[in-house]
Amino acid sequence: MAEKRAQFGTRLGVIAATVGSAVGLGNIWRFPYECGTGGGGAFLAVYILFVFLIGVPCICAEFSLGRSSRRGMPGAFRISGARKQWGFLGYAAILAAFMILAFYAVVAGWTLEYIIDSATGLFRDTPNSDRHAQFTGFISGWKAVLWTIVFLVINGLVMIGGVEKGIERVSNILMPILFLILIVFCINSLTMEGASEGLYFLFHPDISKLTPDVVLGALGQAFFSLSLGMGCLVTYSSYFADDTPLIKTSMQIAALDTLVAVLAGVIIFPAVFSFGMTPDQGPTLVFEVLPNIFHSMPGGSFWSFLFFLLLALASLTSIISVSEIIVAFLVDEFRMGRLKATMIITCISLVTGTLCSLSFGPLKSLNLFNIFDFTSSNILMPLGGLGVCAFVGWQMRRSDFTAQMKMNSKVPAFIFDYISIGIKYVAPAAILIIFIAGLF
Numbered sequence: 001m002a003e004k005r006a007q008f009g010t011r012l013g014v015i016a017a018t019v020g021s022a023v024g025l026g027n028i029w030r031f032p033y034e035c036g037t038g039g040g041g042a043f044l045a046v047y048i049l050f051v052f053l054i055g056v057p058c059i060c061a062e063f064s065l066g067r068s069s070r071r072g073m074p075g076a077f078r079i080s081g082a083r084k085q086w087g088f089l090g091y092a093a094i095l096a097a098f099m100i101l102a103f104y105a106v107v108a109g110w111t112l113e114y115i116i117d118s119a120t121g122l123f124r125d126t127p128n129s130d131r132h133a134q135f136t137g138f139i140s141g142w143k144a145v146l147w148t149i150v151f152l153v154i155n156g157l158v159m160i161g162g163v164e165k166g167i168e169r170v171s172n173i174l175m176p177i178l179f180l181i182l183i184v185f186c187i188n189s190l191t192m193e194g195a196s197e198g199l200y201f202l203f204h205p206d207i208s209k210l211t212p213d214v215v216l217g218a219l220g221q222a223f224f225s226l227s228l229g230m231g232c233l234v235t236y237s238s239y240f241a242d243d244t245p246l247i248k249t250s251m252q253i254a255a256l257d258t259l260v261a262v263l264a265g266v267i268i269f270p271a272v273f274s275f276g277m278t279p280d281q282g283p284t285l286v287f288e289v290l291p292n293i294f295h296s297m298p299g300g301s302f303w304s305f306l307f308f309l310l311l312a313l314a315s316l317t318s319i320i321s322v323s324e325i326i327v328a329f330l331v332d333e334f335r336m337g338r339l340k341a342t343m344i345i346t347c348i349s350l351v352t353g354t355l356c357s358l359s360f361g362p363l364k365s366l367n368l369f370n371i372f373d374f375t376s377s378n379i380l381m382p383l384g385g386l387g388v389c390a391f392v393g394w395q396m397r398r399s400d401f402t403a404q405m406k407m408n409s410k411v412p413a414f415i416f417d418y419i420s421i422g423i424k425y426v427a428p429a430a431i432l433i434i435f436i437a438g439l440f
């Protein structure tokens with residue numbers, strides 16, 4: 001007899017785990033710098049539009065594929081009646097998961113160093129003029145490799161616990177803490193002198209800032225932030241109970257994920273403006289600009305400790321969802337035990353993660369970090385998203401799809417139409433555009 005498939009225990013656990021996957025470095029590190037370089041409010045407006053127009057239908061597509069087949073990638077395609085040709089999309093997802101795991105662990109590792117540096121007062125004792133040298137010195141050395149390893153080992157320990165006792169339990173604990181920290185930060189940020197300038201930047205859409213690059217950036221950001229295009233949500237939804245309402249859940253996840261990104265903006269931009277800095281610094285915004293601000297703030301060490309703790313916790317619940325794609329693959333396709341699967345993944349990612357970390361130092365010429373980031377975000381993720389939408393929209397049995405969407409929930413006809421038109425036409429067209437533009 002086949003072993004019973006793991007399942008999330010409670011409805012709240014489903015939300016905590018799935019929002020935990022969505023909320024991560026993408027919201028707190030990537031969104032603020034993308035928004036900052038993309039002109040603030042204009043970027044935010046387009047981003048929100050994409051999340052609901054394209055993101056929500058894509059989430060529903062992944063959910064219906066996962067829950068109807070009760071498999072991760074690539075088995076979900078096979079069980080749902082896909083011909084062999086579709087299988088390669090599933091393998092592309094596994095490959096992408098390995099790549100994201102490696103470079104995500106590197107940046108997540110940096111947050112651990114920053115937590116320690118805040119606690120020990122190293123940040124406070126470093127003058128702002130040395131900040132850049134401190135950051136680049138740190139990421140190019142072996143200490144960064146060590147933190148990458150630590151993060152991957154913590155990830156492995158959670159994964160061994162399993163779906164309900166590992167992923168769900170950790171998410172149930174960490175997500176409330178994360179929201180609490182966010183709220184404390186927002187209050188602090190809103191009471192800063194000059195906060196209004198930052199809020200104006202974030203919420204006032206200046207249409208003249210909308211270039212094709214900004215629009216494409218917003219679409220890519222929506223995909224990354226919602227954990228789309230790699231079968232992550234296919235895998236998670238294969239553990240959903242039958243009474244989990246899929247459309248409602250997809251909207252809750254999209255709303256909460258967007259809320260966290262907006263709150264990260266509300267935390268960062270007022271601080272940036274009130275300390276006379278500019279928001280368009282790019283990827284170093286959180287690792288260089290923010291420490292400079294904390295440095296000049298009363299109680300700065302405490303705030304920076306809390307901020308990087310927030311970032312680390314958010315990263316952990318995301319990276320476990322990336323690893324689960326591969327664990328589910330090994331367990332489903334090779335009938336491997338969870339412990340063995342986790343060990344294999346951890347060993348491989350210790351090697352690839354180390355190589356990615358060294359991309360900022362001795363292995364600069366290879367720069368695996370950028371290769372993995374580019375290949376997964378600009379090629380494999382859009383391809384995967386397109387594949388899932390095309391399959392669910394055009395190939396999967398219509399009755400299976402409808403049954404999944406409507407199971408145990410009343411769905412108004414216009415909502416159902418918005419989701420299915422999104423899956424069939426809007427999302428594939430939009431993804432094709434990012435894909436082609438991303439390549440050039």
Ligand code: TRP
Pocket residue numbers: 021022023024025026027100223224225226227228229230232318319321322
């Ligand atoms: N969404 C996460 C973030 O915002 C990253 C992430 C987790 C992800 N799982 C994923 C991205 C699967 C793409 C695919 O940080």
